[in-house]
Amino acid sequence: MKKKAVLADRKNANNIADLISYMEAAKPKILFLCISSLQDIFEKFLVTNEMMVEHSSKCSNNEKTYKLWLVEKYKKFCHSLVDFLQHDEKNIVNMSLLTLSNFFKLEQEYFASDSPCQAVWPNVVQKLLDNSSDIQSMLFPVSFIFEEYSARHIFLTSFLESIHAKLPQQMSNTFLNNAFCCLEMVSTEINKVLVSEQEQLSESTHKEKKLLSSCWLEFLKHQLPMNLYKRVLVIIPDKVIPCLTNPLKLSDFLTHSYSRGGVISLLALSGIFILIDKHNLNYPEFYPKLYSLMNPSIFHTKYRARFFYNLDLFLSSTHLPAYMTSAFIKKLSKISLHAPPHGLMSCVPLIYNLINRHKTCRILIDRTEQQRFTTDPYDPNEKDLSKCNAIESSLWELKTLQQHYSPAVAQKCQKIDHLRNSQIPIAELLETSADDMFGRELEYGQKIKDTPINLFRPQGILNNQDNKFSFWCME
Incomplete structure (x- = not known):
């Protein structure tokens, strides 16, 4: 009711303050409804320039005061959403992240300067990385935000600052998993940009590649858990190498992975070969190591198909x-x-x-020539x-x-x-x-109607010529 009243008449704008105050100690169900209502209100105000003070220079002081008050409430709501990113209820976290992403995208189109949502975006990145659960499912619904250059730039800058600020012993497996999910999503979007700008990369794309290269190289310096290690090696050939300004900087990481043996070596194959084939990496041990990986256990690994596909390519x-x-x-x-x-x-x-x-x-x-071999x-x-x-x-x-x-x-x-x-x-x-x-x-x-089950058609249950049954006494 309060949302409808605000959207119907600006005289009911005080309902916005009421909705924000309800969020402070509300139960999850009420909190979710408050977030949803405020999202609809502020999205409408962003589209209609209701909060744009710059567009109202000829307006009265009361009008300016009203718009500044709206901006202040909007900022407060954005800060609250950032705090909710670490809420216990998953649907509250997902709703808060989706709302912030929608605000960010709308601000790019309708907000002239001092975008409140952009100002809190570094805090969003920090909250995502420090989240106690895996954020992969959270990021998928908001992947559209990484289509924005400014969102990617803010994210990568904040990511680099965050990972530099942490000591190696502070890097939990969850933090590293979250960092990987974010980097993978950004890399996917930048790859799309690179495909669209094949002929000539823009200056902003060059800067973005340089920033992303720093993020990946800094991330790969840390000791990764085995499951994450495998996920990283799987995406390196298609998603990471094309985004780097100098892919040869991955050579130490990949050659070390290649020399570990087992599944890790199998997954490092593609990345090593790309560096050799397209970036002139000198690695004479590639084929001897590949040869040593061929053993009967290869037929029972999860990556059997990948290995044989790569082997056909390498030879x-x-x-x-x-x-x-x-x-x-x-x-x-x-x-x-x-x-x-x-x-x-x-x-x-x-x-x-x-x-x-x-x-x-x-x-x-x-x-x-005919030859006989004893061995x-x-x-x-x-x-x-x-x-x-x-x-x-x-x-x-x-x-x-x-x-x-x-x-x-x-x-x-x-x-x-x-x-x-x-x-x-x-x-x-x-x-x-x-x-x-x-x-x-x-x-x-199923296509065979008569299936042969004997070499000769039997002429009864017992055969007189069969000596096997000579010990039987038939009466």
Whole structure:
């Protein structure tokens, strides 16, 4: 009722003061209603320039006093919303952040100077970073605010000040998670700006990239919890590297991650390769380390599809030496003997494509001279790719897999005997799971009306010629 009265007639403006006073000791439900009512009131006033003193130079003193009073109440409401960002009730926190974001966007269009909401925005950033819970779900509804250059600039400046002010022991896991969520959202928006300004970046975009680079580099100096470490490595290739003024400054972080082994090394692959391929990073240990990551456990990791996709990309150059590509092909064949069927659905086509792409490696499946081996000359424990003797070996593993119990796998392996010039598209095979293969077998089984269950059709329950039943006494 009070909201409707204020919007209907400015004579009821004192209701604004009443609504603000109600918020001080209100229960969550009443507080939510007060915030919603005041949001509608001040949004209407912003759009209609009700609080713009500059537009009323010819107005009476009473009019100016009224407008200044409105601005004062608006500022008080904004400060209250900042305090509510650490409220116990999540819906109050979300509503306060959404209201502040809406005010910020409207002020860009309708408020001339001394924007009250912009003035409290550094405090908003501080409250978000210090929030005791993960703010990712809170930021999603207000992602539109980061479309504004001024919002991004204020945020990044405040973020840098906040992270500089904290000692390493004061960096809780929650703080680091919140910092990452904010940086990821800002990076996403700046990437959109970079795409739109591909030909020539504006001066403001250059400054923004420099500021964002400082934020990311400062953030990555801290020890990250394992889950956050993985999330950072996942977004670095697409969201972080394009936004940095000098991506090579990430080389220490990525090479250290690459040398850790396990899943962390898998996730660091893409970032390292981009620095090598596009930014001239000199890292001679890239391929030996990649080779060492190939073991049977790779088929059981969450990032199996990502690894095989990257492996296909990294070995796409036809300028790689034959000993290196043959070592990778042979190692893939070796570990495929321990792979589950759904892992073979992407591994075997990758081997096929590598042999097709690197013609010198066809000797692994098509030797003209006859040789007898008592043991495989390939040494899987040799770390030096040039000394593992892969090119002296053969892909007998694939010949073995042609007798695999899964018809789909056996069929894939038989293609090695009939190489063509075309490549097998493996992108659609990377995410193949055991459930997918089982579902296809069920579909195939439904098409077969009569399923053979015996080699010869039986002529009754017992066969007289079967000596197995000679001990029975039939009456």
